[in-house]
Amino acid sequence: MTPVIAVVREIWKVRPRAKVEFWTDKKYYKNVQKLAFENEMDLRVRKIAAGKLRRYTNFKFIDYLQHFDVILQNIMDFFRIIGGFIQSFCRLVGKKNRPDVIFLKGGYVCLPVGVVAYWLKIPYVIHDSDATPGLTNRVLAKHAAKVATGMPLKYYSYPEDKAVWTGIPINQEFRPASEKKQKSLKKEFGFNEDEPLLVVTGGSQGAEHINLAIKEILPDLLKSTSVLLIAGRMHYANMLDLKEYETWEDGELKSNFRMLEFSGEMFKLFGAADVVVSRAGASTMTELSSMAKAVIMVPNQKLPGYHQVKNAETYAKEDAAIVVSDEKMNKDPQVLLKEIKKLIKDKKKREELGENLKNFSKDNAAKNLADIVLDVVSATAASKD
DSSP states (O other): OHHHHHHHHHHHHHOTTOOOEEEEOHHHHHHHHHHHHHTTOOOEEEEOOOOOOOOOTTOOHHHHHHOHHHHHHHHHHHHHHHHHHHHHHHHHSSTTTOOSOEEEOOSTTHHHHHHHHHHTTOOEEEEEOSSSOOHHHHHHGGGOSEEEESSOGGGOOOOTTTEEEOOOOOOTTOSOOOHHHHHHHHHHTTOOTTSOEEEEEOOSSOOHHHHHHHHHHHHHHTTTOEEEEEOOTTTGGGGGGGGGGOOEETTEEOSSEEEESOOSOHHHHHHHOSEEEEOOOHHHHHHHHHTTOOEEEOOOTTSGGGHHHHHHHHHHHTTOSEEOOHHHHHHOTHHHHHHHHHHHHOHHHHHHHHHHHHTTOOTTHHHHHHHHHHHHHHHHHHHHO
């Protein structure tokens, strides 16, 4: 979501009157609306039906037969995909509302939109954040006007004549915070500015395994660090019992723990953090790399193609992050506690990890992508003259 917001901002710098719509599925609709509102963007946000094919790398054929819930979800999502095709066609077929270009950030939501755009001869640009191309982008790349990548082109097999390494676009607020700024941000969120702060996030929807691990080790964590947990919209309600650790008095936080459902100001939360525990999603890792943060990554091992695992391996090889196995953490949360405690105590190691992670950030990614999108619009207009 935030990469798209960053690109839109750059487009409006060049074309301030450009009309932009943000299409997303039901799951992320409220988050996108909140981001647009908090960023004071006059952005129309629309829902679109979407579904995904659940292909777990560690599943054999027999495993799917034993997990009827997965089969049922795939069947239901098949009809959601059909609905996405119908919605996309109805919205795009009319000449009056037909866009000049479509920017597809990747993921299953983009599949029906991209295919319908090809049918209707509407140019589109796709962006791939992960080190390993996803199924949707592999399908759409053939007919894309341009393919932008988050990692160097050596990790991809996209056509050389249309692939461009742009990096991953993020909002300009994601920049390293000085020690003074970091203390100020800690105070803003109610924490003691002189105590270390751990920020835990599983993304806007949350990560159940990370949440449950934090729940188990929280009493021990609070002995050595303040903790801010972003539980996520999907799992927040199941974590409300942790509110007993969060105490307020006259509008001021009196404990060293705080839990949020979601935040549209992640740059502030990351800026305040001394250590961050996160999944290994490409966009989040780019934000953290731009801020030179010490990160403990817990990659989601169930995603198709092991995308997050491969992302994490790339960072770990360069000593740019600590990686904790989701499976091991789920079995024994003490594994995560041990790594957090080590980093909290070792300021030098935190600085080394942050500097190494900073090497993965690429400046001006949002501007580069905006330029590509606008170039495609210009080229299309010129071809019609």
